[in-house]
Amino acid sequence: MLEIWQHLLFGLQIALEPRHLALAFLGALLGTVVGVLPGIGPVGGIALLLPVAFTLGPTGAMIMLTALYYGTMYGGSTTSILMNVPGEASSVVTAFDGYAMAQQGRAGPALAVAAVASFIAGTLSIVALTLFSPPLAGWAVRFGPPEYFALMVFGLSAVSSLAGESLVKALIAMGLGLMLATVGTDLVTGVPRYTFNVPYLLDGVDFVIAVIGLFAVSEVLVAVEELAGEVRPRVALQRVWLSVRDLAESWWAILRGTVVGFYIGILPAAGATIASFLAYSLEKQVARDPHRFGRGDIRGVAAPEAANNAAAVGNMIPMLTLGIPGSSTTALMLGALLVLNVIPGPRLFQQHPDVIWGLVASMYVSNLILLVLNLPLVGLFVRILDIPPRVLLPVILAVALVGTYAVNSSAFDLLTTAVLGLLAYYLRRNGYPLGPAVLGLVLGDLMEQNLRRSLIMSDGSLAIFVTRPVTAAFLLLSALSLAAPALVRGWRRFRTADVV
Amino acid sequence: MERPPAARRVDRSDAGAALVILVGAALYVREALTFRPFLRTEPLGPSTFPLLVGGMMLLLGAALLRSALRGGTPGPGGGVARYWRPGALWGLVLLYALALTPLGFPLTTGLFLLLGFLVTGVRPARAVLLAILLTAAMWYGFRLLGVRLPAGDLFR
Numbered sequence: 001m002l003e004i005w006q007h008l009l010f011g012l013q014i015a016l017e018p019r020h021l022a023l024a025f026l027g028a029l030l031g032t033v034v035g036v037l038p039g040i041g042p043v044g045g046i047a048l049l050l051p052v053a054f055t056l057g058p059t060g061a062m063i064m065l066t067a068l069y070y071g072t073m074y075g076g077s078t079t080s081i082l083m084n085v086p087g088e089a090s091s092v093v094t095a096f097d098g099y100a101m102a103q104q105g106r107a108g109p110a111l112a113v114a115a116v117a118s119f120i121a122g123t124l125s126i127v128a129l130t131l132f133s134p135p136l137a138g139w140a141v142r143f144g145p146p147e148y149f150a151l152m153v154f155g156l157s158a159v160s161s162l163a164g165e166s167l168v169k170a171l172i173a174m175g176l177g178l179m180l181a182t183v184g185t186d187l188v189t190g191v192p193r194y195t196f197n198v199p200y201l202l203d204g205v206d207f208v209i210a211v212i213g214l215f216a217v218s219e220v221l222v223a224v225e226e227l228a229g230e231v232r233p234r235v236a237l238q239r240v241w242l243s244v245r246d247l248a249e250s251w252w253a254i255l256r257g258t259v260v261g262f263y264i265g266i267l268p269a270a271g272a273t274i275a276s277f278l279a280y281s282l283e284k285q286v287a288r289d290p291h292r293f294g295r296g297d298i299r300g301v302a303a304p305e306a307a308n309n310a311a312a313v314g315n316m317i318p319m320l321t322l323g324i325p326g327s328s329t330t331a332l333m334l335g336a337l338l339v340l341n342v343i344p345g346p347r348l349f350q351q352h353p354d355v356i357w358g359l360v361a362s363m364y365v366s367n368l369i370l371l372v373l374n375l376p377l378v379g380l381f382v383r384i385l386d387i388p389p390r391v392l393l394p395v396i397l398a399v400a401l402v403g404t405y406a407v408n409s410s411a412f413d414l415l416t417t418a419v420l421g422l423l424a425y426y427l428r429r430n431g432y433p434l435g436p437a438v439l440g441l442v443l444g445d446l447m448e449q450n451l452r453r454s455l456i457m458s459d460g461s462l463a464i465f466v467t468r469p470v471t472a473a474f475l476l477l478s479a480l481s482l483a484a485p486a487l488v489r490g491w492r493r494f495r496t497a498d499v500v
Numbered sequence: 501m502e503r504p505p506a507a508r509r510v511d512r513s514d515a516g517a518a519l520v521i522l523v524g525a526a527l528y529v530r531e532a533l534t535f536r537p538f539l540r541t542e543p544l545g546p547s548t549f550p551l552l553v554g555g556m557m558l559l560l561g562a563a564l565l566r567s568a569l570r571g572g573t574p575g576p577g578g579g580v581a582r583y584w585r586p587g588a589l590w591g592l593v594l595l596y597a598l599a600l601t602p603l604g605f606p607l608t609t610g611l612f613l614l615l616g617f618l619v620t621g622v623r624p625a626r627a628v629l630l631a632i633l634l635t636a637a638m639w640y641g642f643r644l645l646g647v648r649l650p651a652g653d654l655f656r
């Protein structure tokens with residue numbers, strides 16, 4: 001226990017270095033802007049900033065990316081409340097009661113409660129993360145290659161089973177990511193794979209380049225389809241403040257939302273979006289007056305906002321302790337760490353305590369920065385929405401292209417981005433989720449290495465995946481998560497058949 | 501999502517995608533069979549993992565084909581009117597990739613922004629002004645970050 005506080009103090013020293021503080025501030029600011037902007041989501045925003053982040057070193061890069069991630073969570077709710085246009089999927093629920101409140105002239109309290117709920121939830125979950133991560137990492141330190149392989153299989157299947165409408169399409173997206181990951185020189189034997197004698201491909205597909213193409217470029221292409229030209233109406237903004245009565249009314253909703261969000265966040269695959277929906281419906285169920293929800297109830301804003309921020313923190317736990325990301329955003333961060341030669345996982349706590357504890361401490365700091373930034377400056381952020389998308393979208397695309405070029409100063413990279421951007425545009429348009437694809441791309445290499453090491457351990461026998469209890473358990477869980485959608489459908493059919 | 505009752509037709513778009521996946525996965529597997537290490541140091545080799553992934557993709561392609569033939573939900577309609585803007589912008593991305601080295605950053609980015617603005621419907625006079633200003637801003641902005649952008653082979 002004492003040890004954890006020492007670690008945290010050490011982390012705070014790192015986070016409060018002026019340079020890191022500035023990076024957290026910059027990340028929070030840019031994140032809020034990205035969250036407010038329609039055409040680009042948190043993943044696209046992080047992808048765009050990766051080239052910049054790599055010049056900062058592991059600690060600085062992680063601090064900025066985390067602050068950015070947080071910022072998008074804050075910013076996303078602003079447009080939900082003022083315009084009924086959720087900036088991100090995780091703030092869709094916020095619009096239900098938030099926009100209703102705004103229409104009743106209570107936009108100020110709605111925005112304020114969103115910021116306060118996010119702050120409280122973020123802070124409490126970071127405390128939980130601080131307490132839970134080291135024991136979890138301590139348990140996982142004993143994992144061997146078979147356990148890791150099984151864990152990654154579980155991560156991939158859990159994400160695929162929850163992403164999108166069609167399991168087959170989600171798995172295809174995952175497979176495409178894995179296929180991309182196999183391009184390049186095989187690390188063990190030096191055999192070139194899928195390089196077709198093109199020297200450019202020997203190093204494989206650069207993760208950052210791929211992600212900019214997959215997310216940033218395709219997001220702009222999708223957004224440009226729906227260019228309507230007219231500016232959406234938004235509710236006028238008054239003072240953003242919260243009365244004591246508002247706070248008293250939403251207090252329990254915030255706490256319940258935090259707990260729900262945090263636990264959902266830890267699970268692989270179930271991210272901030274699901275957490276916000278669950279928190280909202282829980283709040284409606286425990287309320288004595290559920291009919292008020294959807295008509296501008298402050299609890300309907302507080303609970304999902306608390307939940308999506310808590311989930312964003314919870315999401316970091318499997319990424320940092322096990323090296324298994326549970327969402328596209330954490331997959332990007334994992335990829336960023338790998339590029340920076342920091343391998344997330346249980347040993348990270350021993351090998352790079354500066355990265356881990358600096359990161360955790362700077363999460364507290366960014367939370368505070370965001371609260372201070374958001375309450376008085378919401379009006380300013382909303383102004384960004386006055387820039388018409390037809391101006392914004394080409395500029396985002398140009399920044400994506402220059403960012404791509406900046407990584408390796410290579411024009412080949414631009415071609416990769418273009419090709420992957422088109423592929424991702426097709427995938428998005430036809431119901432393939434991109435989350436599994438990026439997860440496959442990030443985990444592909446690690447998965448293969450662990451598979452091969454396992455088989456070296458067992459002299460080629462596949463029995464090793466069944467005889468080790470933890471490994472077998474993870475593989476069983478994977479099978480269950482893949483079968484779950486079919487089982488649920490069967491159960492529903494059974495129940496409706498029963499009723500009729 | 502509402503599902504129109506007449507959705508029980510062959511989903512041509514998904515069926516086409518399934519065929520592409522099947523052919524792609526088959527080629528991927530065939531290529532994987534050619535990976536031969538100089539030294540055999542492990543029970544399986546550099547082709548094991550690709551073979552697993554390729555095999556999985558073959559199964560998935562078949563599953564997609566099956567569900568497409570049974571009929572699916574039609575994709576977003578709208579035809580050319582819907583897709584010309586994304587198509588044109590993507591064409592500009594491709595041109596950017598090809599032109600950056602010979603034409604250099606200022607010219608390529610300026611043209612990209614100008615044409616991009618015209619595609620999205622910014623008025624021409626404003627598009628020219630914005631393209632020039634933003635190109636200059638990005639040139640100096642990235643300089644500040646220490647990124648060296650090419651001035652262009654043509655102008656050497």
